[in-house]
Amino acid sequence: MAAPVSTGVTASENMTDSANGPIQSPVDGQKRPQFGTRFLTDPRKVFQHNAWDNVEWSREQEEAAQMKVQENSEPLPPEKQVEFDSRAHEYWNDFYGIHENRFFKDRHWLFTEFPELSPRWKTAWHSKEGACSREEPAQSVPNLAVSSEEAPAAHTEKADFPGVSASYRILEVGCGVGNTVFPILKTNNDPGLFVYCCDFSNTAIDLVKSNPEYDSSRCHAFVRDLSDATAAYPVPEQSLDVIVLIFVLSALHPDKMQSSVSSLARLLKPGGVILLRDYGRYDMAQLRFKKGRCLSENFYVRGDGTRVYFFTQDELHELFSGAGLEKVQNLVDRRLQVNRGKQLTMYRVWVQCKYRKTLTRPQGDAAHN
Protein backbone atom coordinates (compact mmCIF):
# COMPACT_ATOMS: atom_id res chain seq x y z
CA MET A 1 0.00 0.00 0.00
CA ALA A 2 1.41 3.33 -0.96
CA ALA A 3 1.77 6.30 1.34
CA PRO A 4 -0.35 9.27 0.31
CA VAL A 5 1.42 11.93 -1.65
CA SER A 6 1.06 15.61 -0.93
CA THR A 7 2.54 18.67 -2.54
CA GLY A 8 4.61 21.44 -0.99
CA VAL A 9 5.43 19.83 2.33
CA THR A 10 5.86 22.27 5.19
CA ALA A 11 7.12 21.59 8.68
CA SER A 12 3.61 21.63 10.05
CA GLU A 13 2.28 19.10 7.55
CA ASN A 14 5.39 17.03 7.63
CA MET A 15 5.51 16.77 11.38
CA THR A 16 1.86 16.12 12.09
CA ASP A 17 1.68 13.27 14.54
CA SER A 18 5.40 12.87 14.31
CA ALA A 19 5.83 12.94 18.00
CA ASN A 20 2.44 12.03 19.21
CA GLY A 21 1.75 8.60 17.86
CA PRO A 22 1.82 5.96 20.56
CA ILE A 23 4.90 3.81 20.45
CA GLN A 24 4.96 0.08 20.33
CA SER A 25 7.71 -2.33 19.71
CA PRO A 26 8.93 -5.33 21.61
CA VAL A 27 12.36 -4.88 20.06
CA ASP A 28 15.41 -5.32 22.30
CA GLY A 29 13.32 -7.32 24.76
CA GLN A 30 12.22 -4.11 26.43
CA LYS A 31 8.93 -4.27 28.25
CA ARG A 32 6.77 -1.43 26.99
CA PRO A 33 3.49 -1.75 28.84
CA GLN A 34 1.36 1.03 27.42
CA PHE A 35 1.53 0.19 23.77
CA GLY A 36 1.33 -2.72 21.42
CA THR A 37 -2.28 -3.59 21.64
CA ARG A 38 -3.41 -3.60 18.04
CA PHE A 39 -1.83 -5.78 15.38
CA LEU A 40 -2.96 -6.09 11.80
CA THR A 41 -3.15 -9.80 11.15
CA ASP A 42 -5.74 -9.66 8.37
CA PRO A 43 -4.94 -6.98 5.74
CA ARG A 44 -8.60 -6.90 4.68
CA LYS A 45 -9.41 -5.34 8.04
CA VAL A 46 -7.01 -2.43 7.67
CA PHE A 47 -9.73 0.21 7.59
CA GLN A 48 -11.43 -1.05 10.73
CA HIS A 49 -9.16 1.00 13.02
CA ASN A 50 -7.27 4.29 12.91
CA ALA A 51 -3.87 2.78 13.60
CA TRP A 52 -1.97 -0.51 13.81
CA ASP A 53 1.07 -1.23 15.93
CA ASN A 54 4.41 -2.79 15.10
CA VAL A 55 3.68 -3.19 11.42
CA GLU A 56 5.92 -5.54 9.46
CA TRP A 57 7.14 -4.25 6.10
CA SER A 58 7.33 -6.67 3.21
CA ARG A 59 10.47 -6.78 1.11
CA GLU A 60 8.51 -5.32 -1.83
CA GLN A 61 7.37 -2.40 0.28
CA GLU A 62 10.92 -1.72 1.46
CA GLU A 63 12.22 -1.89 -2.11
CA ALA A 64 9.49 0.42 -3.39
CA ALA A 65 10.40 2.94 -0.67
CA GLN A 66 14.08 2.63 -1.53
CA MET A 67 13.30 3.29 -5.19
CA LYS A 68 11.15 6.31 -4.42
CA VAL A 69 13.94 7.82 -2.34
CA GLN A 70 16.46 7.05 -5.06
CA GLU A 71 14.32 8.73 -7.72
CA ASN A 72 14.25 11.89 -5.68
CA SER A 73 17.90 12.12 -4.59
CA GLU A 74 19.17 14.86 -6.89
CA PRO A 75 20.61 17.42 -4.44
CA LEU A 76 19.88 21.13 -4.58
CA PRO A 77 22.80 23.34 -5.71
CA PRO A 78 25.45 24.22 -3.09
CA GLU A 79 24.43 27.87 -2.74
CA LYS A 80 20.89 26.83 -1.75
CA GLN A 81 22.32 24.32 0.70
CA VAL A 82 24.45 27.02 2.33
CA GLU A 83 21.49 29.33 2.62
CA PHE A 84 19.30 26.70 4.29
CA ASP A 85 22.11 25.98 6.72
CA SER A 86 23.06 29.53 7.64
CA ARG A 87 19.46 30.70 7.96
CA ALA A 88 18.16 27.55 9.66
CA HIS A 89 17.17 29.34 12.88
CA GLU A 90 15.32 32.02 10.92
CA TYR A 91 13.14 29.40 9.24
CA TRP A 92 12.31 27.93 12.63
CA ASN A 93 11.62 31.41 14.02
CA ASP A 94 9.16 31.90 11.17
CA PHE A 95 7.62 28.53 11.96
CA TYR A 96 7.02 29.48 15.60
CA GLY A 97 5.96 32.98 14.58
CA ILE A 98 3.11 31.37 12.65
CA HIS A 99 2.21 28.44 14.88
CA GLU A 100 3.26 29.83 18.30
CA ASN A 101 2.55 27.07 20.80
CA ARG A 102 -0.36 25.54 18.94
CA PHE A 103 1.45 22.99 16.81
CA PHE A 104 3.23 20.31 18.82
CA LYS A 105 0.99 18.54 21.27
CA ASP A 106 2.00 17.32 24.71
CA ARG A 107 3.02 13.66 24.67
CA HIS A 108 1.20 11.11 26.69
CA TRP A 109 3.87 8.52 25.93
CA LEU A 110 6.65 10.60 27.39
CA PHE A 111 6.87 9.01 30.83
CA THR A 112 6.10 5.44 29.81
CA GLU A 113 8.78 5.48 27.14
CA PHE A 114 11.21 7.63 29.07
CA PRO A 115 10.75 6.90 32.79
CA GLU A 116 14.09 8.63 33.30
CA LEU A 117 12.02 11.84 33.24
CA SER A 118 9.76 10.70 36.07
CA PRO A 119 10.02 11.52 39.76
CA ARG A 120 12.37 9.41 41.84
CA TRP A 121 14.32 8.15 38.88
CA LYS A 122 18.07 8.07 39.39
CA THR A 123 20.80 6.88 37.10
CA ALA A 124 21.15 3.27 38.19
CA TRP A 125 23.73 0.84 36.95
CA HIS A 126 23.28 -2.35 38.78
CA SER A 127 20.65 -4.22 36.80
CA LYS A 128 21.89 -7.50 35.38
CA GLU A 129 21.72 -6.38 31.77
CA GLY A 130 23.57 -3.23 32.64
CA ALA A 131 20.59 -1.22 31.47
CA CYS A 132 18.87 1.54 33.35
CA SER A 133 16.48 0.07 35.83
CA ARG A 134 13.12 1.78 35.77
CA GLU A 135 11.74 -0.02 38.81
CA GLU A 136 14.34 1.03 41.36
CA PRO A 137 13.27 3.83 43.67
CA ALA A 138 15.91 6.48 44.07
CA GLN A 139 16.62 5.79 47.73
CA SER A 140 17.79 2.25 47.14
CA VAL A 141 20.00 3.07 44.21
CA PRO A 142 23.57 4.12 44.76
CA ASN A 143 23.91 7.39 42.92
CA LEU A 144 27.24 6.75 41.33
CA ALA A 145 27.28 9.78 39.13
CA VAL A 146 29.61 12.57 40.11
CA SER A 147 27.91 15.51 41.71
CA SER A 148 28.03 18.98 40.27
CA GLU A 149 30.52 19.87 43.00
CA GLU A 150 32.95 17.24 41.72
CA ALA A 151 32.36 17.84 38.06
CA PRO A 152 34.88 20.00 36.24
CA ALA A 153 33.47 23.43 35.43
CA ALA A 154 34.69 23.41 31.86
CA HIS A 155 32.30 25.79 30.20
CA THR A 156 30.93 27.90 32.96
CA GLU A 157 31.75 29.40 36.32
CA LYS A 158 29.85 27.78 39.16
CA ALA A 159 28.40 31.13 40.15
CA ASP A 160 26.76 31.27 36.72
CA PHE A 161 25.35 27.81 36.96
CA PRO A 162 21.55 27.84 37.31
CA GLY A 163 20.23 24.88 39.26
CA VAL A 164 23.59 24.35 40.94
CA SER A 165 22.01 22.85 44.07
CA ALA A 166 19.78 20.41 42.16
CA SER A 167 20.37 16.68 42.54
CA TYR A 168 18.79 15.68 39.23
CA ARG A 169 19.33 17.69 36.08
CA ILE A 170 17.59 17.24 32.77
CA LEU A 171 18.43 19.19 29.61
CA GLU A 172 16.13 19.23 26.61
CA VAL A 173 17.76 20.41 23.40
CA GLY A 174 15.53 21.70 20.61
CA CYS A 175 12.74 22.13 23.12
CA GLY A 176 10.52 24.22 20.83
CA VAL A 177 7.78 25.82 22.90
CA GLY A 178 8.08 23.38 25.79
CA ASN A 179 5.81 20.45 24.96
CA THR A 180 8.18 18.15 26.79
CA VAL A 181 9.53 20.56 29.40
CA PHE A 182 6.19 21.61 30.88
CA PRO A 183 4.86 18.05 31.28
CA ILE A 184 8.12 17.18 33.06
CA LEU A 185 7.81 20.14 35.41
CA LYS A 186 4.19 19.30 36.08
CA THR A 187 4.67 15.56 36.57
CA ASN A 188 8.05 15.40 38.23
CA ASN A 189 7.70 17.00 41.65
CA ASP A 190 11.09 15.86 42.92
CA PRO A 191 12.40 18.92 44.82
CA GLY A 192 15.90 18.08 43.59
CA LEU A 193 14.90 18.36 39.92
CA PHE A 194 16.11 21.16 37.67
CA VAL A 195 15.24 21.33 33.97
CA TYR A 196 17.30 23.18 31.36
CA CYS A 197 15.94 23.64 27.90
CA CYS A 198 17.24 25.29 24.79
CA ASP A 199 16.46 25.88 21.17
CA PHE A 200 18.15 27.94 18.51
CA SER A 201 14.86 29.69 17.77
CA ASN A 202 14.64 32.72 20.05
CA THR A 203 10.94 32.95 19.16
CA ALA A 204 10.43 29.47 20.63
CA ILE A 205 12.42 30.30 23.77
CA ASP A 206 10.46 33.54 24.26
CA LEU A 207 7.27 31.47 24.11
CA VAL A 208 8.67 29.04 26.71
CA LYS A 209 9.59 31.89 29.03
CA SER A 210 6.26 33.63 28.66
CA ASN A 211 4.33 30.45 29.48
CA PRO A 212 2.61 30.88 32.88
CA GLU A 213 4.00 27.48 33.88
CA TYR A 214 7.60 28.65 33.43
CA ASP A 215 9.20 28.72 36.89
CA SER A 216 12.76 30.01 36.92
CA SER A 217 13.44 28.35 40.28
CA ARG A 218 12.97 24.95 38.57
CA CYS A 219 13.80 25.64 34.96
CA HIS A 220 16.21 27.61 32.80
CA ALA A 221 15.45 28.24 29.12
CA PHE A 222 18.11 29.63 26.80
CA VAL A 223 18.92 30.10 23.13
CA ARG A 224 21.57 27.67 21.85
CA ASP A 225 22.51 26.24 18.48
CA LEU A 226 23.12 22.53 18.91
CA SER A 227 25.15 22.37 15.74
CA ASP A 228 27.69 24.86 17.07
CA ALA A 229 29.83 22.46 19.02
CA THR A 230 32.04 25.25 20.38
CA ALA A 231 29.28 27.32 22.00
CA ALA A 232 28.89 27.06 25.76
CA TYR A 233 26.02 25.56 27.72
CA PRO A 234 25.20 27.10 31.10
CA VAL A 235 26.14 23.89 32.92
CA PRO A 236 29.51 22.31 33.73
CA GLU A 237 30.68 19.21 31.93
CA GLN A 238 29.59 15.95 33.57
CA SER A 239 26.71 17.59 35.40
CA LEU A 240 23.59 16.29 33.64
CA ASP A 241 21.63 13.14 34.40
CA VAL A 242 19.50 13.17 31.25
CA ILE A 243 19.59 14.90 27.87
CA VAL A 244 16.43 14.77 25.75
CA LEU A 245 16.44 15.03 21.94
CA ILE A 246 12.95 14.78 20.48
CA PHE A 247 12.80 15.34 16.71
CA VAL A 248 15.74 17.72 16.79
CA LEU A 249 18.85 15.83 15.69
CA SER A 250 17.12 15.26 12.34
CA ALA A 251 16.98 19.03 11.82
CA LEU A 252 20.79 19.32 11.75
CA HIS A 253 23.05 19.02 8.74
CA PRO A 254 24.37 15.44 8.80
CA ASP A 255 27.96 16.71 8.78
CA LYS A 256 27.34 18.42 12.12
CA MET A 257 25.60 15.58 13.90
CA GLN A 258 28.65 13.80 15.31
CA SER A 259 30.28 16.89 16.83
CA SER A 260 26.91 17.95 18.24
CA VAL A 261 26.25 14.60 19.90
CA SER A 262 29.81 14.48 21.21
CA SER A 263 29.50 17.93 22.76
CA LEU A 264 26.31 16.85 24.50
CA ALA A 265 27.90 13.64 25.73
CA ARG A 266 30.52 15.70 27.54
CA LEU A 267 27.78 17.33 29.61
CA LEU A 268 26.50 13.98 30.91
CA LYS A 269 27.49 12.64 34.29
CA PRO A 270 29.00 9.19 34.17
CA GLY A 271 25.87 7.05 34.14
CA GLY A 272 23.78 9.82 32.55
CA VAL A 273 21.68 9.08 29.47
CA ILE A 274 20.70 10.69 26.19
CA LEU A 275 17.10 9.94 25.20
CA LEU A 276 16.16 10.34 21.55
CA ARG A 277 13.06 9.96 19.46
CA ASP A 278 13.26 10.95 15.80
CA TYR A 279 12.33 10.18 12.20
CA GLY A 280 13.20 6.77 10.80
CA ARG A 281 14.26 5.86 7.25
CA TYR A 282 11.33 5.59 4.83
CA ASP A 283 8.89 7.28 7.14
CA MET A 284 5.87 8.54 5.20
CA ALA A 285 7.20 12.07 5.59
CA GLN A 286 10.33 11.09 3.64
CA LEU A 287 8.47 9.31 0.87
CA ARG A 288 6.14 12.19 0.19
CA PHE A 289 8.87 14.74 -0.50
CA LYS A 290 8.65 15.99 -4.07
CA LYS A 291 11.60 16.39 -6.40
CA GLY A 292 13.67 19.50 -5.75
CA ARG A 293 13.58 19.18 -1.95
CA CYS A 294 16.55 16.85 -1.46
CA LEU A 295 19.67 18.34 0.12
CA SER A 296 21.74 15.18 0.39
CA GLU A 297 21.05 11.48 0.93
CA ASN A 298 17.97 11.15 3.17
CA PHE A 299 18.12 14.87 4.03
CA TYR A 300 15.46 17.27 2.76
CA VAL A 301 14.19 20.79 3.03
CA ARG A 302 10.51 21.37 3.60
CA GLY A 303 8.47 24.05 1.86
CA ASP A 304 8.94 26.39 4.84
CA GLY A 305 12.75 26.09 4.82
CA THR A 306 13.09 23.74 7.80
CA ARG A 307 15.17 20.60 7.22
CA VAL A 308 14.81 16.96 8.15
CA TYR A 309 16.95 13.83 8.04
CA PHE A 310 15.62 10.26 8.22
CA PHE A 311 17.77 7.93 10.33
CA THR A 312 18.50 4.25 10.40
CA GLN A 313 19.13 2.57 13.73
CA ASP A 314 22.72 1.87 12.68
CA GLU A 315 23.43 5.52 11.92
CA LEU A 316 22.22 6.55 15.34
CA HIS A 317 24.26 3.80 16.94
CA GLU A 318 27.35 5.10 15.14
CA LEU A 319 26.68 8.66 16.30
CA PHE A 320 26.17 7.76 19.94
CA SER A 321 28.94 5.21 20.19
CA GLY A 322 31.19 7.68 18.34
CA ALA A 323 30.54 10.01 21.28
CA GLY A 324 31.68 7.29 23.70
CA LEU A 325 28.19 6.32 24.84
CA GLU A 326 26.86 2.79 25.22
CA LYS A 327 23.55 1.44 24.05
CA VAL A 328 20.69 0.92 26.45
CA GLN A 329 17.97 0.94 23.78
CA ASN A 330 17.84 1.42 20.01
CA LEU A 331 14.55 0.46 18.43
CA VAL A 332 12.45 1.20 15.41
CA ASP A 333 8.78 1.91 15.80
CA ARG A 334 6.69 1.18 12.71
CA ARG A 335 3.10 2.21 12.83
CA LEU A 336 0.36 2.18 10.24
CA GLN A 337 -1.99 5.13 10.52
CA VAL A 338 -5.25 4.97 8.63
CA ASN A 339 -7.49 7.70 7.32
CA ARG A 340 -10.70 5.77 7.17
CA GLY A 341 -12.68 8.57 5.53
CA LYS A 342 -10.24 8.90 2.63
CA GLN A 343 -9.21 5.24 2.70
CA LEU A 344 -5.55 6.21 2.99
CA THR A 345 -2.81 4.28 4.70
CA MET A 346 0.22 6.06 6.14
CA TYR A 347 3.29 4.16 7.22
CA ARG A 348 5.15 5.97 9.97
CA VAL A 349 8.66 5.02 11.04
CA TRP A 350 10.30 6.44 14.15
CA VAL A 351 13.47 5.52 15.97
CA GLN A 352 13.94 5.63 19.69
CA CYS A 353 17.28 5.45 21.48
CA LYS A 354 18.76 5.57 24.95
CA TYR A 355 22.54 5.79 25.21
CA ARG A 356 24.46 6.27 28.41
CA LYS A 357 27.82 7.48 29.49
CA THR A 358 29.84 4.64 30.90
CA LEU A 359 30.26 4.65 34.60
CA THR A 360 33.82 4.82 35.85
CA ARG A 361 33.66 3.03 39.11
CA PRO A 362 35.74 4.36 41.96
CA GLN A 363 38.24 1.73 43.14
CA GLY A 364 37.24 -0.32 46.15
CA ASP A 365 33.61 0.76 46.12
CA ALA A 366 31.81 -2.36 47.25
CA ALA A 367 28.41 -0.98 46.34
CA HIS A 368 29.25 -1.47 42.71
CA ASN A 369 30.15 -5.14 42.84
Ligand SMILES: C[S@@+](CC[C@H](N)C(=O)[O-])C[C@H]1O[C@@H](n2cnc3c(N)ncnc32)[C@H](O)[C@@H]1O
Ligand atom coordinates in the same frame (compact mmCIF):
# COMPACT_ATOMS: atom_id res chain seq x y z
C1 LIG B 1 10.55 19.18 15.00
S1 LIG B 1 10.79 20.46 16.12
C2 LIG B 1 10.64 19.58 17.65
C3 LIG B 1 10.42 20.49 18.83
C4 LIG B 1 10.32 19.77 20.15
N1 LIG B 1 11.46 18.94 20.45
C5 LIG B 1 9.06 18.96 20.14
O1 LIG B 1 9.17 17.75 19.92
O2 LIG B 1 8.01 19.55 20.34
C6 LIG B 1 12.54 20.72 16.00
C7 LIG B 1 13.05 21.76 16.97
O3 LIG B 1 14.45 21.77 16.92
C8 LIG B 1 14.90 23.10 16.90
N2 LIG B 1 16.21 23.08 16.26
C9 LIG B 1 16.49 22.77 14.98
N3 LIG B 1 17.79 22.86 14.74
C10 LIG B 1 18.37 23.24 15.91
C11 LIG B 1 19.70 23.53 16.31
N4 LIG B 1 20.72 23.46 15.44
N5 LIG B 1 19.94 23.89 17.59
C12 LIG B 1 18.90 23.97 18.48
N6 LIG B 1 17.61 23.74 18.15
C13 LIG B 1 17.36 23.37 16.88
C14 LIG B 1 13.82 23.85 16.13
O4 LIG B 1 13.83 25.22 16.40
C15 LIG B 1 12.59 23.16 16.64
O5 LIG B 1 12.12 23.77 17.82
